[in-house]
Amino acid sequence: MLIGHYGPAVFDTQRGHAQPIVKLWEAFLAVQAMDLVAGVLVMLSIEGGGVVVDGKPIFHIPWSHSLLGSLVISAAAGLTYKAMRKKDGWREFWIIFGLAFSHWLLDLVVHRPDLPIYPGGELLLGFALWDLPWIAFALEASLLAWAFWFWQSVTVAKNAKYDWGLWALYAFMLAIHFTFVVSEGLAVQAGTYDPNAAPPDIVLGAMFLVVIGVFAGLIALIERGRKSKFAD
Numbered sequence: 091m092l093i094g095h096y097g098p099a100v101f102d103t104q105r106g107h108a109q110p111i112v113k114l115w116e117a118f119l120a121v122q123a124m125d126l127v128a129g130v131l132v133m134l135s136i137e138g139g140g141v142v143v144d145g146k147p148i149f150h151i152p153w154s155h156s157l158l159g160s161l162v163i164s165a166a167a168g169l170t171y172k173a174m175r176k177k178d179g180w181r182e183f184w185i186i187f188g189l190a191f192s193h194w195l196l197d198l199v200v201h202r203p204d205l206p207i208y209p210g211g212e213l214l215l216g217f218a219l220w221d222l223p224w225i226a227f228a229l230e231a232s233l234l235a236w237a238f239w240f241w242q243s244v245t246v247a248k249n250a251k252y253d254w255g256l257w258a259l260y261a262f263m264l265a266i267h268f269t270f271v272v273s274e275g276l277a278v279q280a281g282t283y284d285p286n287a288a289p290p291d292i293v294l295g296a297m298f299l300v301v302i303g304v305f306a307g308l309i310a311l312i313e314r315g316r317k318s319k320f321a322d
């Protein structure tokens with residue numbers, strides 16, 4: 091899953107408070123904590139793609155995407171956030187932990203079976219919705235649309251730029267998602283998927299990091315121009 095991960099990111103933004111506990115751009119990074127780890131491990135060739143089962147690509151992601159790994163990464167993300175924000179309470183920790191862990195649950199729906207319980211575990215989980223590329227695309231696009239609509243409804247834009255900018259970002263994220271995720275699913279479905287066409291590990295891993303960074307950076311720009319509806 092790519093853009094669908096950002097659905098839960100709006101969870102804390104404005105649940106009626108004048109100041110979000112966690113900023114939306116920070117939540118954008120939290121929901122992708124697992125893929126940030128995966129990006130680094132792919133660059134180091136510790137994890138990666140290129141595994142083909144029955145003509146379908148699966149990932150080799152035992153560390154970043156095992157259930158155990160995801161719990162460790164989510165806890166580490168929560169602790170890092172708490173330390174950086176110098177917060178005493180555990181509320182921030184649990185919000186970040188929950189956002190980061192939502193990644194595993196959503197990946198479980200779309201991934202072809204490649205999510206182990208623990209690194210090296212033989213049982214691989216994944217309900218493989220990516221085998222139905224258009225339905226998976228509709229699900230992910232809807233999750234993101236819902237999140238943006240919700241956030242728009244609980245924030246007020248400084249000017250119109252921050253309204254249409256949000257939906258321009260939506261269109262951009264949809265286009266990126268189509269290019270990297272849906273097109274591959276369609277090729278697998280058509281039987282024309284070529285595993286040798288995948289970029290080398292270092293490029294693939296870097297692409298993960300760049301895409302996640304760009305999405306977070308762009309939402310941060312828009313966030314500067316939208317304040318809570320509940321602020322006075």
Ligand SMILES: [Zn+2]
Nearest residue numbers: 091124125197
């Ligand atoms: Zn993932």
